[in-house]
Amino acid sequence: MFRSEAAAVTTVIISHHEPSLPPPQPIEFKADRPFLFFIRENKSGVLHIGRAIDYERKAVEYRQITGAYEQLTAKPFNDIICAATRLLNELKSLHRIREWQRLKMMPNREKTELAYMYFIPKSHKKATPL
Template sequence: QHRLQKGNYILRETDKSGIFHIGNSVDYEKKAEAYRQKTGAYIELDSNPLWSVFDKVIILLNDLRSKKYILSWQLDKMMPKRETVQLAYLYFIPKPHKVIHF
């Protein structure tokens, strides 16, 4: 862990496979910036909207339940948990099944 921080590296778990990948944080930032410029699909936020969005979802779900548009079990299933909710973020990971030659 100390080496990762000292060396400016990022440790990421790859999708679905559970394999870990260590990459240079500068490379990740360059890839992210290039992708944002290329696609125009992302903007950097000045503040974290997570809890505002979370509260709005709770209000909406409770409103749906009070108007009987959803059943109690559906409310329970859809209700987000404060301790596990997180914003999605842009990150790049290699595909572990593809061999990279240096």
């Protein structure tokens, strides 16, 4: 008896409710002005439409005010790999690590890549050092 009552209630609920709205279609934008672009915020889901020049200007101002970001003029990848290799070889020669440990920790140039940003500070928080 319970199953038939539950089925009847479900049928009544479904028949009295309006059908749900169709899922929103993705926004398609055919730019006749290539300097305009969209930025969708991850947290809030807000969609910004702006000019690339304005965003670049704001980014430069932010970097100058906070001093938080530094653009690298040279790629430090080779220097980092050489320093790591030199350190591992020195540890091996001083008998601090064994050969199998050195081989396991040795960076592989084909598989290793430099991180895009080492650290992104949260500048909106007061306790964050910049």
